[in-house]
Amino acid sequence: MLPWFQSVYSQFIRRLQSQTLHHALLLSGPVGLGKTALADELAKxxxxxQLTAQGSCGACQSCQLFAAGNHPDFHPLVSEKQIGVDTIRGGIAKLSGTAQLGHNKVLVIHHADTMTEAASNALLKTLEEPTTNTYLILLASKLNALLPTILSRSEKHVLKLPAEGETLNWLAGQGHNDVTPATLKAYGNSPFLVKASLEDESKGLSFSEFQEGIARLMSGADSSVQLASKWQDSGKQVVSWLQSAAHEKYVQSLLPADYEAYSYCQQALKHFEHPGVNKTVILTGVLDVFAVNPL
Ligand SMILES: [Zn+2]
Structure with missing residues (x-):
């Protein structure tokens, strides 16, 4: 179990053992927190x-089927787009009848905050009166995108980001020993967003590449045009990193030049929203501001 979920997870297990766990749980928290890992562990x-005080036993037939990704009573709903009414109806249909293993049935709805209104309405009855031995786990990053009727029928758990030290420890345990607090901050302190940026090159420009590039700009080794053309696909990300760096600098210095750099970034982010803009030109303009007024 992820260390920052240990306490909430232990509470779930205690309530499960005393048969007081609510049948519909809504787990909300920022993107990249690891909510899926918590939901999977809980479902298992x-x-x-043969539930133990620590959670699943890991050895029974059910645990083995779960580990093999083959459990007949475990139904995760994952959708790339918005979750439509047919997807929800399909999920609910799987809950009818008794569990194949004669125990519980679990439906996990990933990105429940993307359910359409019709999909949400289709879920209401099941949330209110689920079939016997049925548990629903809803995962969401934006609570306010859920209908009030869904919120009122589920038991809400708002999961918080771990403290900086805990995230850095966990990343070190994943083989990433040299992560700086600045890198954490660049990814909103989200453990899995940082991990993905370090491990998955297809995620685009990483924060450390950005820092190296800015250092080359400051030393004159790279020009703003060179960097801007290299980074045009990550333009918005580059400008928001520069914006937060400028903000931090201004809070310390209170110099008008630092405020102007911050506000220039804010304008540039708006320009990126216009269709057909030349991203390289916008980015060059921003980088020029920082070349003159280094961070
Ligand atoms: Zn087991």
């Missing part, structure tokens, strides 16, 4: 036939 425990 809900389905386990």
């Amino acid at each position: 425990s809900l389905l386990c036939k």
Whole structure:
């Protein structure tokens, strides 16, 4: 279990053992927190036939099927786009009848905050009166995107980002020993967003590449035009990193030049929203501001 979920997870297990766990749980928290890992662990425990005080036993038939990704009573709903009414109806249909393993049934709705209104309405009855031995786990990053009727019928758990030290420890345990607090901040302190940026090159420009590039700009080794053409696909990300650096600098210095750099970034971010803009030109303009007034 992820260390920052240990306490909430233990509470779920205690309530599960005393048969007081709510049948509909809504787990909300920022993107990249690891909500899926928590939901999977909880589902495994809900389905386990020899539950222990620590959670699933890991050895029973149910746990083995779960580990093999083959559990007949575990139904995760994952949708690339908005979750439509047919997807929800399909999920609910799988909950009818008794569990194949004679125990619990679990439906996990990923990105529940993307459910359409019709999909949400289709879920209401099941949330209110689920079939026997049924648990629903809804995952969301934007609570306010859910209908009030969904919110009122689920037990809400707002999951918070771990403290900086805890995230850095966890990243070190994943083999990333040299992550700086600045890098964490660049990814909104989100553990899995940082991890993905370090491990997945297809994620685009990483914060450390950005820092190296800015250092080359400051030393004159790279020009703003060179950097801008290299970074045009990550233009918005580059400008928001520069904007937050400028903001931090201004808070310390209170110099008008630093405020102007910050406000220039803000304008540039708006320009990026216009269709057909030349991203390289916008980015060159921003980088020029920082070349003259280094961070
Ligand atoms: Zn088990």
